[in-house]
Amino acid sequence: MSEPIRRDRLSRGGPASRSIVDGHDRTIQVPSDDQQLSRVDDLPTDAEFGLCLTHDVDRPHKGLRSLYYATQERPRYHLRTALDSSNPYWQFGEIMQLEDELGVRSAFYFLNEQHLLTDRPASEWVVPSNWVQHLGRYDITSNEISAVIQALDAGGWEVGLHGSYHSPTDRNRLHEEKTALEAVLGGPVTGGRQHHLRLTVPETWHHHREIGLEYDTSLGSTTECGFHGGYQPLRPFDDEFVVFPLTIMDQALPDPGTSFEAARRTCERLLTEAAANDAVMTVLWHPRYFNEQEFPGHRTLYRWLIERAQELGAWIGSPGAFRNAIAEESDHESATDAQTAPVAPGGAETPSSARPSPVEDDV
Template identity: 85%
Template structure:
């Protein structure tokens, strides 16, 4: 690599890893990859064997049931369609089978993060009942212990998908609540939960990561933006405590892209640019697609774009899988970090402190 190219690449890394702007235009600073940039986090140095870069696939299970939202959406657009979904026994947000079939066809596995949200009336203070935003948050609540949800969780796990924790809205600074949510999910799985993401990307840096590590999680994927796509957190996962705990910065959230239903090529071009940037910089790229977005009736283009993204990453020589599977590749190689030694792993990934303010929203 020429000195000019090396300088250009370093400049891009320094710029990319300076900060993350969340959904409410608040900024969380991320230490630079540049050795002269002051306070730093160490980073993961390895990639799965022979991979040009990594693509971690994740899905936040926020709202598996459409429910009362049908009535709200009917006041906004397509009233006949949304009223039919309100009266029908079918559930357009239940996309688990379709998503599993798609990923199985592509030869990949992803992570599904399940939300165990508190009940507004039963669990939260009376003072919060008067806030309309709190009602919006809690109307989507579902019971992970219900027969239907529990069956899906077990089916995902049995099929090789990762099941992880989607920390509830008020949990970023509540270690006991996070521990309870993790324990409840593990009881359903009859196994361990190793990572996840906070709901709405709400994160207290580094406090939430301390909580995650103390309750036994190996990684977190909450550092990111719901409004901007890019490598704002740098090209490689962070090790905020210089140990095995890993933070995967979020590169793409579905809702931060142009609407694929009306601007498919614009959305595809952004994905192509970021995939190319990942390949050029040996990056680990993490993406989030909410399961409900795979309903082509309500979110046209998202399923097609997701398929294209995975297939294009495979064409470019990426390792593709879940964050948990990526962590396993590091463990298989003794968690070694020198650039010259690369972790073992399958190509398809099939499983075998800057601020103390709450940051992130709008996922």
């Protein structure tokens, strides 16, 4: 059962900067509080702040991509992973075990990327980077991916949508991807994040809301960590649709493999800033980053981040779980208010204008 929502805190918008420049040199203007943008300013009772945990499932198989990586660095290691049967990017079990030990649950966003040769124009076939991306494409309906999705759901983890590269402005494509994932999951998908944080504001959010998604976590930077979108989640349409700004992406941190203390200090700074401002902090760790051979330090840092957040009194879970907790407690409080309201003879609630004032009571 979720805890009651604390409503005695003021909403604070966050840092003065209202734009984000991501790793693709795209500038996203974030609506400011001066525009009276609605925000979620509630936290569970006794929680100092919220920490939402997410994982984008981009490439669960390394496969032939090893050949490309071998041209960049550590050729012996990458060639070995291409030739043997190991799959160092398949980290679902390790993540689930780690989070289970810590008593937390996160969200996994699954990608249903288009096929380069059958779904994309021929002009894109000659671009090398497209082939590198395509080599890691996976099928969400395959037996192994379906089994993981269902195991996550059965264990209490959230399964969400990772909108494909070309979907931010394509509502039909987004709807197809959501429907396909729900067929595998056997239930509704309520939120997710766009691939590479590709976002058109507010068009993409309109599409998300229209296809039945309840939240999005695409607003953020691939190169900088911080509360760019403010301390509280946004309600861009002043309704129940919620945007969780991304605070930390793993690749934007100092490399914990070579500078663990610098990465830890960045996380500590943001955790304490979140606690001081009643914030909801959203973090993204790609599953492949839990492979200690290629990304040393990231798994240790992720564990430290959760344990430190627990020490600071954070509510910890998936964005969907946070949103549900807020909605459930709001409904509970509304029902409680209705039960305790004065009732007139015959069972009807006494109109406020008809209720005696304290002066009349004294008389």
